[in-house]
Amino acid sequence: MGGATATAALAGCTGRLEGTLSAGPATVSADARAETGYDEHAVEELVVERTVGRFGIERTIEATNWYAEYDRAIALDSLGLTRAQAAVTAVLTTPQVSVLGRTFNPVGDLSTAELVTMIQNRYDGLESVEFEDETTLSILGSETTVDRYVAEARLVDVGTTVDVYLQVSEPVEHGEDFxxxxxxxxxxxGFETESDAVETMFEGLEHDAESD
Known part of the structure; x- marks a missing residue:
């Protein structure tokens, strides 16, 4: 994932009426990674600046967000490939926005396509996105809705468009972060095989709620 890509997706989406604020990184536990076979690809800080305000009062703040990405090689026999790093799980952590007593969800306005741009080092050009179903998982101690979509995307390493499944959780409020x-x-x-691993990864998150 490119830091510039994720910063662009987050620009204008974070801030509190303070000079600076930071999220604490959320990462997948070693036990969950060992169980699923996913490897850590990146854990990165993403710093953005934004002017926020309410009732005509504005202030420029600097916000530190965190992005963690994990991947796993899977067989792609239908594409003539033995193995490819094509299963990707990512976690975005961003500080809450509070302006004059009102708290905003800083990632709530991002579309599914915008969220997927954060893993464009592996997939690009998401098209034909269709909602399929949803499930409920326990993420960081909260019962959380996870939506599942079907879509088409270009697998960058191969240069071929493939049918993919996309799973996105609703934002989880944990401590001072989302x-x-x-x-x-x-x-x-096949969905059922990989979805079990994804659920294990999502439920295996660890996050320092006091890192703001």
Whole structure:
């Protein structure tokens, strides 16, 4: 994932009426990674500036967000590939926005497509996105809705468009931060096989709620 891409997706989405604020990183536990076979690809700080305000009062703040990405090689026999790093799970952590006593959800306005741009080092050009169903998982101690979509996306490493499943959690409020989980993987492997691993990854999150 490119830091510039994620920063663009987050620009204008974070801030509190203070000079600076920071989220605490949310990462997948070692036990969950070991169980699913996912490897840590990146854990990065994403710093953005934004002018926020209410009732005509404005202030420029600097916000530190965190992005963690994990991947796993899976078989893509239908594409003539033995293995490819095509199963991707990502976690975005961003500080809450509070302006004159009102708290805003800083990731609530991002579309599914905008969230997926954060893993464009692996997938690009998401098209034909259709909602399929939803499930409820326990993420950071909260019962959380996770939506599942079917879509088409270009697998960057291969240069081929593939049918994929996309899973996106609703934002989880944890401490002073919001946390959102995203997963993309080809349909070629079969949904039920990979969805179990994704659920384990989502439910295996760890986050320091006091890091703001």
């Amino acid at each position: 946390v959102i989980c995203i997963a993309v993987y080809p349909q070629a492997l």
